[in-house]
Amino acid sequence: MKSLIEQAKDIHGEISVGRRPSLRVPIRSLSNVSFSLRKGFFTIGKKVSKRTLSYQTIKPFAQTVRMMAFAKHLIETDDFASKREVYYTSKGSAKRGAEAGKAGWGPAAFKEQPESDAIMDDMEAMVAVNREQLGFIPAEQNGSVAGELIVIDIDPATGRRIEIDCTAFGRGSYSIPSRVEGLGFRTKAKFILTVETAALFERLNGHAYWRDGKCIIVAMGGVPTRANRRFVRLLSDSCKLPVYVFTDGDPYGYGNIYRTMKVGSGNSAHISEFFCVPNAKLIGVTPQDIRDYNLPTHPLEDKDKKRAQDAIKNDPFFKNNRQWVQALREMVEMGVRVEQQAFAARGLNYVMEAYLPEKLRNPRKMLP
Template sequence: MADQFTEVDRLTETLRESLETAVNRQEDIGRQDVLTRIESVIQTIVIGVSKGEAPVLRVMNRSRWENIRFQKSVGLVLNNVSLVALRCDCPSSATKFALFLKVLSVIYKLVQSDSYATKRDLYYNDLQLFGSQKTLDFIVDDISCLLKVPRRSLHVLATSKGFLSGDLCYLEEDGAKVDCSSSSTAVPVSSNVNGIRNIVSSAKFILIVEKDATFQRLLDDDFCTRLSPCIIITGKGVPDVNSRLMVRKLWDALHIPVFALVDADPYGIEIMYIYKYGSLSMAFEAHSLTVPSVLWLGLLPSDIQRYRVPEETFIPLSQADEKKINSLRNRNYITCHPEWEKEIETMQRLKQKAEIQSLASIAPHFLTRVYLPNKLRYGGWI
């Protein structure tokens, strides 16, 4: 069985050699440091009020590509960020100003008491005040960005939506042992990935799976043990922060290849890029969220023709798809990967997209017994 994966083994050795000298630049921030930074923000407001000035908070604008710089070894990082002024005397920002201070005060109490809460907890403590979970989530991220600390240092946790399975055991922060090796069930990604320790695994690679349906198919076919020891993880579409943190944590701990299995469509490609290089809104925390070595295992647009996927399973590109493709091709990280760019061009030329499930039209177990084994055996990734 080991001889079947010489290409994966070679890739593993290359990764380990390059990662031995790598330094994780994202440091945990001490509790006192976080408290000091919050106090500094409040002090600035108080001083302004004492001078008869209207209180103002200046937060980074995290929604503009102009504020982002691409760094190949890390991904999307903030660069020359423009600021947005939240004024208490301005009708358009007064509400957000008040919410910002409210959340900041809650975070201060959490850090001071060394206790934790989920974003969901904070939201349900005052539904009417926040109006929506999205509003609260955005403010928490803004505070993390303003204070220049990882979100985990704010003692505010996010509920995870991802799952993982495979050759993996670890301890949670509270000492609970987690065994992900059951072939029939998956383990939810921890809400406190940073607290995970004592990671033990003999996996040869990590496989990121875009969709839960495909993830379940791999579980049903006992993919993690029947083919080769590995770890599979899904963020169920666009990944949440904890799923991204988990992939990064495993990559740092195990130094093994990380592959992505996504649909051959522009949205699948973008999801893969989020794991690899990060996202616009979370660029301020790129150093702990991205895995720049992620490799595209499938489904490649060129695979549609190579494996003679039945045409009736193809889906024509919509106007939204074409718009997304053009958006992707305008991003500077695409040009760093000519092979990826070529695959995107192939999709655009064919004017067709295909889901991973389309491989089942060739044979029910084609994905797990032919497609993936051949890809891993012969180095069919880019």
């Protein structure tokens, strides 16, 4: 709220002295993004775009100010809105004549949702607060959690503190909410295991691997969402737990899923500090695992090879890490990829009865 008010005061102050107001928005293009080896995540540079109110900029300027006002309203009323709802809010009702546009933003209404999304991202970078805290939430599934974990939350209806036992969902699981700030945790687990596929999560949860493994299992469901990454980061920091990531053994699993969990996204460098898990390690499936466990594989496609070669040459996270360069080159030379479910060839429960325990006993076989 403080950041929003300060921005609004700056605009008002410039207008009060007869100057055209300006918005200073950090440039979010990759030319203004760098990877910090010391910090372990992407950071945004100092370049900013100064958007001064003019005939050409009046609409996006007005849209940004209206978005700021809407965020202030959401915070004050402890409400939230999805990206799609923000888009429709700007349009207001469909009434005609004198009533037209009364409930909406009038000429500042968005024509298409990508226009609304871009303004939201700019505002997030401008006030340096993640949009979930401003009341804007994505309409997506954020993953599931199982294991010996108590999540401490607030009942939105009563405001009372509630404790959610992640072992008490039977064959189900706890769903990560879109807004995770303010959650508390209590656990005796030794580590967090995040898995790429829902199928593997169901197997591990269905057989209560978390009990024998003394861990918390988190399903990513593909590339982890912001809420998923933030939840894992908060849980790891709060309870001082290591994080192990389990993906398919292919360049997509490494470059899109694991890398996003560990160092964040270059496109969201302005907020990556809060949406990454620098202490994460890849438990598998590694190229060496293919040999060690004689796993069935699939041929690498041309797009896989290109993704791996591009990571070695251009990605600041991979190209600065000798172990990862070696692993990616090894995969390209082998010409194969492997799925998490490939362990089923050695028995349906081999992955939790043998593979995971062996890898946990030998952390040096994990990739950083």
